[in-house]
Amino acid sequence: MDASFLSPAVAFSLLLVFSIIWIGLGWYLGKSNRTLDDYMLAGRKVGFALATATAMATWVTSNTTMAAPQLAYQLGVWGMVGYSLGAIGLMLFAPIATRIKTILPHGYTSGDFIRLxxxxxxxxxxxxxxxxxxxxxxxxxxxxxxxxxxxLSGLDYEIGMTVILAVCVGYTMLGGLRAVIATDFIQSIIIILGLLLLAWIVIQQVGFQEIHVTLSDERPALLNLLFPAAIMFLFNNLLFGVGEIFHSNVWWSRAFAFKEGVGGKAYFIAGLMWLPIPIVAGFVALAAPSLDLSVASADMVGPLVAGKLLGTAGAVIVFIVVFSALASSLDSLLAATSDLITEDIYRGHINPTADNQQIQRVNKFIVLALGFFAWLLCLPKISTLASLLYFMGAFVASAIWPIVLGIYYGRANGTTASLAMLFGTSVGLWAYFAIGFYVAALVSCAISLAVMLLGSIVKNAEFTFDTVTNKER
Amino acid sequence: MAEWMISETALTVLVSGAVFITIITPVALVAFLVKDWKEGKLW
Structure with missing residues (x-):
């Protein structure tokens, strides 16, 4: 297979066309933002359709479209099924989203809840x-x-990375969460239609029988449901996903933004809709042995299969799908992280008396600053930064029980929550280095739970949840 | 290593089921969107 599937000119043209569409939409939607709530939380009345689409699209990252095929190629059936268990995090967050809206109706961030x-x-x-x-x-x-x-195209790394970051920063700054949510809806449709087309072509041109026979002969481990590494990956991935969603302001900000009564249903249905996507994407990779493809780098197996079966058209589809997946997550992350820094660092620590107009200006500036900071750190392409996420599983999993018990259990207290996160993270990191990446989140979660339960028994605290509402700004 | 191989039928059912749900998803999302828009509940 050629080194590039598309010419740099075609790739740049595609980037340009979609950039104009997203930024245009961001500018148009930004005109209707009047208040801070409009900008940061889309007016707090997002309906079911847009809520479901944004929850689903944000969870479809470039990992879903590139790493799911890679995991299927390396770990087989459990690789893609294990990846799809990331949907459990969305579904389990459903009742939490409902509870968040009830006890903190005027909140802005996950930090607001933890502070109060x-x-x-x-x-x-x-x-x-x-x-x-x-x-x-x-x-x-x-x-x-x-x-x-x-x-995919040979377009310089620096150009591609700069354009994608700049576009996402642009429309997020211009339109706020409304722009993020609206583009998420369109991007979710693009991603799904692109993946369906690829899967359909694989089924038509290769077929289940051919795939099963070839894998049975050449790579039987991929069909083995008792493949040990895959089973361990499955449980760790599930906990990592739950930890990511439960702690991250990306999901909390949406819970605040959705109309009352929408959050629970939207997150649950989004989880159900997301669940088959890694399986569809992963299945494409299982056709690689049947196509006699030489896969030098496992994360490119998806594009290789698409290129083999559809040529340039397949490469265009993959390009558009991956760009949409990246944008749908980048914009959400920019908006939510900016919200967290604005509300919890700027208003929480630096300028507590800032009014809403100042907050909105600062928020836009922080979106820009985050984009620039990310661009600076992305420029040297330090691969260890990407692998940072692997051991972050220990960090995020330590926050699961402080959040869940904090929302539902009056005896959970602040000292215990701090210790749970510290000990969970520390022991989880030890497990990461001493045992392996596939147990870090599991160990962190278990230690955090033990500390939370012990601390709740030892320290006689009783929290009433109307206190959270009463202390809101 | 112990083995328990997924059959061709089971693999077909798994992937076909995933494809089926994925086909319904965009149809459902657009239908929900139209409904919300008609009822003035988009956002």
Whole structure:
């Protein structure tokens, strides 16, 4: 197979066309933003259709479209099914989204809840975890954009990465969360239609029988449901996904933005809609042995199959799908991280008396600053930054139980929550290095739970949830 | 290593089921969008 599937000129043209569409939409939707709530939270009345689409699209990242095929190619059936269990996080967040809207109707961020529920100590611990993870994810997405565009078209890494970051920063700054949500809807349709077309071509031109026979002969481990590494990956991925969603302001900001009564249904249905996507994407990769493809780099197996079966048209489809997946996650991350920094660092620590107009200006500036900061760190293409996310599983999983118990259990207290996050993270990191990446989130979650339960028994605290509402700004 | 191989039928059912749900998804999303828009509940 050729090194590039598309010419740089075609790739750049595609980037340009979609950039104009997204930025145009961002500018148009930004005109209707009047208040801070309009800008940061789309007016707090997002309906079911847009809510479901944005929850689903944001969870479809470049990993879903590139790493799911890679995992299917390396770990087989459990690789793609294990990846699809990431949907459980969305579905489990459904009742939490409903509860968040009830107990904190005027909240802006996950940090608001932790501060009001647990106090300053736990709030700062949580902010460190949340911001380090958000920044790591932002940089990994930025790098992924440049790498994928370069791999598919030969377009320089720096150009592809810069264009994708600049476009997402542009329409997010212009339109706020409304622009993010509206573009998410369109991007979700593009992603699904593109993946369906590829899967359909694989079924028609290769077929299930041919795929099964070839794998049975050449790579039987991929069909083995007792493949040990795959089973361990499955459970760790499930917990990592739950931790990512439960702690991240990307999902909390949506819970605040959705109309009352919508959040629970939207997250649950979004989870159901997301669940088959990694299986459809992963299945495409299982056709690679049947097509006698030489796969030098496993993360390119999806584009290789598409290119083999559809030529340039297949490469165009993959390009558009991956760009949409990247944009749908980058814009959400930019908006949510900016919200967290604006509300919890700027208003929370630097200028508590800032009015809403100032907050909105600062928020836009921080979106720009985040984009620039990410661009600077993406430029040297340090691969270790991308692998940062692998051990962040220990960090994010430590926040699961402080959040869940904080929302439902009155005896959970701030000191215990801080200790749970600290100990969970520390022991989880030890497990990461001593045992392997596939247990970090599991260990962190277990330790965090043990500390939360012990602390809740030892310290006689009783929190009433109307206190959260009463102390809102 | 112990083995328990997924059959061709099971693989077909798994992937076909995933494809089927994925086909319904965009149709459902657009239908929900039209409904919300008609009722003035878009956002």
């Amino acid at each position: 529920r647990y106090g300053v100590g736990a709030w700062r611990t949580f902010l460190i975890i949340s911001l380090v993870y958000a920044l790591g994810w932002l940089i990994s997405l930025g790098m992924a954009g440049g790498v994928v565009v370069n791999a």
